[in-house]
Amino acid sequence: xxxxxxxxxxxxxxxxxxxxxxxxxxxxxxxxxxxxxxxxxxxxxxxxxxxxxxxxxxxxxxxxxxxxxxxxxxxxxxxxxxxxxxxxxxxxxxxxxxxxxxxxxxxxxxxxxxxxxxxxxxxxxxxxxxxxxxxxxxxxxxxxxxxxxxxxxxxxxxxxxxxxxxxxxxxxxxxxxxxxxxxxxxxxxxxxxxxxxxxxxxxxxxxxxxxxxxxxxxxxxxxxxxxxxxxxxxxxxxxxxxxxxxxxxxxxxxxxxxxxxxxxxxxxxxxxxxxxxxxxxxxxxxxxxxxxxxxxxxxxxxxxxxxxxxxxxxxxxxxxxxxxxxxxxxxxxxxxxxxxxxxxxxxxxxxxxxxxxxxxxxxxxxxxxxxxxxxxxxxxxxxxxxxxxxxxxxxxxxxxxxxxxxxxxxxxxxxxxxxxxxxxxxxxxxxxxxxxxxxxxxxxxxxxxxx
Amino acid sequence: xxxxxxxxxxxxxxxxxxxxxxxxxxxxxxxxxxxxxxxxxxxxxxxxxxxxxxxxxxxxxxxxxxxxxxxxxxxxxxxxxxxxxxxxxxxxxxxxxxxxxxxxxxxxxxxxxxxxxxxxxxxxxxxxxxxxxxxxxxxxxxxxxxxxxxxxxxxxxxxxxxxxxxxxxxxxxxxxxxxxxxxxxxxxxxxxxxxxxxxxxxxxxxxxxxxxxxxxxxxxxxxxxxxxxxxxxxxxxxxxxxxxxxxxxxxxxxxxxxxxxxxxxxxxxxxxxxxxxxxxxxxxxxxxxxxxxxxxxxxxxxxxxxxxxxxxxxxxxxxxxxxxxxxxxxxxxxxxxxxxxxxxxxxxxxxxxxxxxxxxxxxxxxxxxxxxxxxxxxxxxxxxxxxxxxxxxxxxxxxxxxxxxxxxxxxxxxxxxxxxxxxxxxxxxxxxxxxxxxxxxxxxxxxxxxxxxxxxxxx
Numbered sequence: 001x002x003x004x005x006x007x008x009x010x011x012x013x014x015x016x017x018x019x020x021x022x023x024x025x026x027x028x029x030x031x032x033x034x035x036x037x038x039x040x041x042x043x044x045x046x047x048x049x050x051x052x053x054x055x056x057x058x059x060x061x062x063x064x065x066x067x068x069x070x071x072x073x074x075x076x077x078x079x080x081x082x083x084x085x086x087x088x089x090x091x092x093x094x095x096x097x098x099x100x101x102x103x104x105x106x107x108x109x110x111x112x113x114x115x116x117x118x119x120x121x122x123x124x125x126x127x128x129x130x131x132x133x134x135x136x137x138x139x140x141x142x143x144x145x146x147x148x149x150x151x152x153x154x155x156x157x158x159x160x161x162x163x164x165x166x167x168x169x170x171x172x173x174x175x176x177x178x179x180x181x182x183x184x185x186x187x188x189x190x191x192x193x194x195x196x197x198x199x200x201x202x203x204x205x206x207x208x209x210x211x212x213x214x215x216x217x218x219x220x221x222x223x224x225x226x227x228x229x230x231x232x233x234x235x236x237x238x239x240x241x242x243x244x245x246x247x248x249x250x251x252x253x254x255x256x257x258x259x260x261x262x263x264x265x266x267x268x269x270x271x272x273x274x275x276x277x278x279x280x281x282x283x284x285x286x287x288x289x290x291x292x293x294x295x296x297x298x299x300x301x302x303x304x305x306x307x308x309x310x311x312x313x314x315x316x317x318x319x320x321x322x323x324x325x326x327x328x329x330x331x332x333x334x335x336x337x338x339x340x341x342x343x344x345x346x347x348x349x350x351x352x353x354x355x356x357x358x359x360x361x362x363x364x365x366x367x368x369x370x371x372x373x374x375x376x377x378x379x380x381x382x383x384x385x386x387x388x389x390x391x392x393x394x395x396x397x398x399x400x401x402x403x404x405x406x407x408x409x410x411x412x413x414x415x416x417x418x419x420x421x422x423x424x425x426x427x428x429x430x431x432x433x434x435x436x437x438x439x440x441x442x443x444x445x446x447x448x449x450x451x
Numbered sequence: 452x453x454x455x456x457x458x459x460x461x462x463x464x465x466x467x468x469x470x471x472x473x474x475x476x477x478x479x480x481x482x483x484x485x486x487x488x489x490x491x492x493x494x495x496x497x498x499x500x501x502x503x504x505x506x507x508x509x510x511x512x513x514x515x516x517x518x519x520x521x522x523x524x525x526x527x528x529x530x531x532x533x534x535x536x537x538x539x540x541x542x543x544x545x546x547x548x549x550x551x552x553x554x555x556x557x558x559x560x561x562x563x564x565x566x567x568x569x570x571x572x573x574x575x576x577x578x579x580x581x582x583x584x585x586x587x588x589x590x591x592x593x594x595x596x597x598x599x600x601x602x603x604x605x606x607x608x609x610x611x612x613x614x615x616x617x618x619x620x621x622x623x624x625x626x627x628x629x630x631x632x633x634x635x636x637x638x639x640x641x642x643x644x645x646x647x648x649x650x651x652x653x654x655x656x657x658x659x660x661x662x663x664x665x666x667x668x669x670x671x672x673x674x675x676x677x678x679x680x681x682x683x684x685x686x687x688x689x690x691x692x693x694x695x696x697x698x699x700x701x702x703x704x705x706x707x708x709x710x711x712x713x714x715x716x717x718x719x720x721x722x723x724x725x726x727x728x729x730x731x732x733x734x735x736x737x738x739x740x741x742x743x744x745x746x747x748x749x750x751x752x753x754x755x756x757x758x759x760x761x762x763x764x765x766x767x768x769x770x771x772x773x774x775x776x777x778x779x780x781x782x783x784x785x786x787x788x789x790x791x792x793x794x795x796x797x798x799x800x801x802x803x804x805x806x807x808x809x810x811x812x813x814x815x816x817x818x819x820x821x822x823x824x825x826x827x828x829x830x831x832x833x834x835x836x837x838x839x840x841x842x843x844x845x846x847x848x849x850x851x852x853x854x855x856x857x858x859x860x861x862x863x864x865x866x867x868x869x870x871x872x873x874x875x876x877x878x879x880x881x882x883x884x885x886x887x888x889x890x891x892x893x894x895x896x897x898x899x900x901x902x903x904x905x906x907x908x909x910x
Contacts, residue, residue, distance in 0.1 A: 045536075048536055048537040048541075065522070066512070070515075081502065091502065093501045102492070112494060251507055322845050335843070339842060344841025
């Protein structure tokens with residue numbers, strides 16, 4: 001027995017010694033010129049992401065002995081790219097200090113992602129069917145040659161997804177993240193012209209030339225204004241070369257400037273707080289985009305958050321979002337066990353929440369909102385590793401949003417129903433206050449158990 | 452003791468690592484002054500060379516990597532499998548076969564072309580697949596889709612179907628081979644020990660005319676009236692299954708009357724279905740009623756697929772099926788459902804030549820799921836089912852159910868509650884906002900436990 005104990009102790013010492021090998025910090029080796037080589041574009045399956053984040057990764061995590069040891073010792077691994085003040089080391093291609101770190105006026109925020117004017121007046125040339133995302137849409141080129149992705153609302157929820165997408169772009173830009181320029185636009189059917197090269201893919205994978213009949217049929221599926229026009233979201237193409245989505249864990253191995261595993265990045269771990277605030281339950285890899293840009297005399301990968309059509313409880317499909325959004329994962333094993341044991345008699349808190357019943361507003365509320373235990377639709381690798389320090393970092397940003405910032409962002413959604421504007425404003429203010437009180441206020445019993 | 456020592460060692464590593472990390476952070480900052488970057492400055496995205504450690508960091512400390520090494524080695528093949536799965540799914544998504552974008556208008560993307568599906572040859576057929584090709588040959592008000600389908604399973608079941616589906620008329624020609632269907636004898640008290648099997652070959656050609664009150668989007672009120680006529684020929688033969696004897700060995704009288712004998716029928720009938728069930732993610736309220744009458748008559752020689760001389764039993768089958776349900780908790784409904792079904796066959800002429808495959812049956816997916824498919828055979832069958840569906844998670848729900856049923860020579864005179872057999876089970880269903888998409892479950896009866904699964908077509 002003694003021999004075994006000695007062996008374990010020796011193993012422990014060796015491993016401990018290994019863990020003390022410090023990472024010496026030096027100037028990065030990233031190429032400082034436009035000659036840097038672009039990483040290869042990569043794709044990540046929507047379906048595989050759901051399976052991986054819901055089943056495979058949680059199972060792997062369950063058997064992660066190192067993680068188990070850290071949990072027993074209450075010693076989570078802290079973010080790796082922070083300084084002695086616990087702040088993100090800069091420069092960063094992921095995040096830029098804005099609200100919470102320096103004065104950002106409402107005007108700054110409203111011009112941050114871009115002018116927000118949308119496509120130029122005149123005919124829009126449809127160049128391609130929209131390939132991904134649940135909302136109906138297509139790609140266009142305006143009279144000035146600017147390219148946009150056009151997305152619509154479903155008839156059951158007019159203004160909902162388009163409004164959320166615009167609001168999200170302003171709020172996440174102000175929070176420091178890179179986002180596309182989104183704007184609400186209106187189009188007449190006559191305004192659309194089809195490029196001779198425009199194609200769409202049918203359900204069997206066959207490519208077809210786009211026709212007027214196709215566009216007509218597509219537009220029957222989207223919400224229409226009383227005056228016959230179509231309200232849409234115009235999301236301007238990001239400049240540079242798209243490299244596909246980033247993952248919330250690991251690194252992009254062919255990017256020499258990506259050396260911190262994403263789950264150890266403060267910007268991504270702390271994103272949890274901002275996502276919780278606006279109920280961005282769809283914060284996952286496929287809703288991100290890496291771009292190879294040439295800016296400031298060099299070429300590099302810039303990381304963007306895209307597609308905010310599902311924030312604020314918005315539903316981009318024909319059925320409303322589950323009221324459990326933000327409370328439970330799609331496959332929430334804890335909830336499943338509780339429900340199984342109670343044979344369905346257990347009533348979750350969210351089942352009693354009052355719905356505002358405003359078509360333009362999705363399901364978002366502030367009473368049941370849990371500022372400590374908020375959960376996205378799918379477990380997110382960076383969120384899973386978040387610690388109190390990461391959440392407080394995000395809370396500091398959320399606290400920086402004034403009521404005026406919130407009102408201005410929501411006004412950009414151009415809701416026709418004033419109840420929608422009023423309700424969303426109130427919800428974001430109340431949720432902000434709840435988050436800030438929980439994480440930046442006096443010590444709260446709510447935080448007991450949080451890492 | 453050993454376990455305790457191991458856990459203590461792990462905790463020691465973890466807590467020492469914490470100290471190491473904070474020290475490391477302090478040391479790391481000495482070489483770089485980030486404070487300038489936080490001075491009031493540009494709000495635009497940075498173009499500077501980002502901060503990075505000299506080498507790519509490992510997501511784990513050395514001791515964590517060491518501890519996880521055994522598990523990592525074991526899961527390497529799974530990682531490779533995951534990468535392959537991802538690559539395959541990316542291709543399918545890019546090609547549009549797995550939709551990740553908004554649905555393309557139905558007139559531009561109907562389920563045409565080649566597709567692969569479940570075999571749909573019944574619960575006894577085993578693991579298999581079906582390949583189907585559909586092509587639209589007429590559009591507009593006379594829209595007609597030509598289809599060809601072949602299904603096969605590891606148990607050597609197969610089915611071929613060629614169809615022309617239009618509105619209101621559809622035509623079909625098909626051929627099925629079912630080599631090891633189970634038969635335990637007639638009547639509900641047939642013992643489990645008399646398990647036999649038989650093979651049956653069917654060939655048919657027919658037409659159906661159907662009228663629907665309206666197409667349903669996801670689920671909604673619908674009334675459907677249909678009438679059909681079909682000429683069919685069946686031959687029962689020696690069972691090919693190896694786990695039990697062929698039916699003529701245990702039941703020589705039935706074997707003498709049916710083995711190798713070609714039976715031809717002209718089948719015609721009509722049915723009406725009233726369905727006003729509604730709700731998501733499963734149907735939560737409303738009811739459904741199905742009334743069906745089908746005559747298996749003597750063949751008309753010029754319509755017969757063979758020589759038209761092999762007359763089988765002439766009989767009429769009536770079926771009544773009613774289903775209703777209600778739910779509570781609107782946000783995530785809990786639903787109680789009730790189903791009742793009576794299947795009644797007249798004795799008719801030539802009853803001695805009645806094929807086993809023509810009898811009413813229970814067991815497997817047609818009712819009493821805890822029993823083997825084909826466990827009970829007789830002229831009539833009675834079935835009742837109660838189900839309780841409740842949510843487990845946003846994408847999961849549970850269906851616990853119990854079935855009672857029996858087969859009778861005459862259900863109207865013989866049926867008694869005490870003679871019913873019971874089966875009960877639970878099914879885990881994967882669901883989307885609009886409905887369940889896949890299921891796996893178990894059903895148990897006094898004779899054993901059966902596993903069932905389904906992909907699509909659940910409600």
